[in-house]
Amino acid sequence: MGAQDLSLLSLASLFIFLVPVFYINRQLKLAMNKTMITSIVRMCVQLSFVGIYLEFLFKFNSPVLNTIYLLIMISIACQSILKSSNLKIKKLFIPVFFSLLLPFAFILFFFNAVVVRIDNLFEAKYLIPIGGMLLGNCLRSIIIGLNNFYSGIQKNEKVYLYSLSLLCSRIQALKPYFKESIMASVIPTIASMSTIGLVSLPGMMTGQILGGSLPIVAIKYQIAIMLSIFYTEYFSTILSVLFSLKVGFNELDVLNQDIFISKG
Template identity: 40%
Template sequence: MDIIDLSWWQLGIGFLILIIPAWILWRYKTGLNKKLGIATVRMTLQLLFVGYYLEYLFELDNAWLNAAWIMIMVLVADFATIDRSELNRKKSLLIPIFAATFFGIIVIDMFFLEAVIQLPKFLAAQYTIPITGMVLGNCLRSNVIGINAFYYSLNEHQERYRFYLCCGATRSEAVFPFFQDALKKSANPTLASMATIGLVSLPGMMTGQILSGSSPLIAIKYQIMIMLAIFSGTVLSVYLGIKLSNRFVFYDNDVLDSSILKD
């Protein structure tokens, strides 16, 4: 069966469903309808821009252009992670978070795209852009959870942390339990999705492939690969993000600079 294309007026009709949640939000005076309107407009404009740009990108399918687009995606994810984090001194975190995200994406892309799928063309846009985007989106969420959990837990239990230091522990040894907690909190949402995928929900990529006419078995194999890539990428980026940012938020005596935390 050929995929059913949506006309612009059909898409416009689809927006009418927002009347229901908008009424509920208005009825209970949540004050969220303005945000809903802004978010809907931004989503529409951003996706239209990306859609038209990807048409151009897919047509050219140039490895350098694809790599440049990935860099832009990582930069946007970097700024979004820092903006959504509940931390101060955001500028000092730009480089470590960017480096962590970029390295994580490079490892995942090279392994899954070049070693597993074995693309006929290096960084082929059809595979590279959507897979990188899905991994990045999850890295963003996990980085926010992990970084917030690490620094706020460390600040809340400073006496415990300093006790470890007084007992002769190195900084790496003293922050170990806080690192452990941050990794657990950032990894749990993805693990929960992996445990229920297919039974509770059908993921976006798998649904898209089936709608476009792919065999469900092919879609399932790709979805399994994507979930492995997402989990590996998120854990790696959170690990590196905390490790690298540590270099900018501790004094020489290993005491946490509390100015990084919001009051």
């Protein structure tokens, strides 16, 4: 037994609540309405296309097509990460791509092989949804990690250079910024794990219950996916900083200003 289907009319009924939202924004002179409309339209269009494409993927269940789709997802995620971190895509795409790909692929296939124990590790109904959850959460963590790391050095470059002048190695001089970026990136997930089940019922667990799974089965899956998300976020953030150092700094260990997107 699956979840109750939603008619287009019942789905459209949710848009009624946009009326008071738009009214309040207008009264408070919040310039958000245009952005909200654009985001909502994009969400609906993108999810509609994804729904059609996922039906195609699930039907053919081709390892090659599934892998290509995941690589495309990672590429789009990398572009979003760098853009949100105010870093140039051309300069740092490759380091961030591999920093995301390596932990993501390892955790994803470990999840399918050891945790779920499916025969076909490229099974579309496991590979794509689980991969999407891992990537979606990594997106936020790596953005926070990279942004904190490089913006912190930018703001305190004199302190960093002073540390180098005291004969500290680049790694030693960068350690405070590295620690701060890792902490900032994983704290939201740690906080979420500490309150999950008490404050909210997470999406995967809710989806499985609506899909007919027993609550205890849904809980097991949710614990597994939360741990997998945390590990992927943690290692991806660390690697994204480490892999970007070669491009981010010159041979004199000075921060390369040309990695940043010009705000002018």
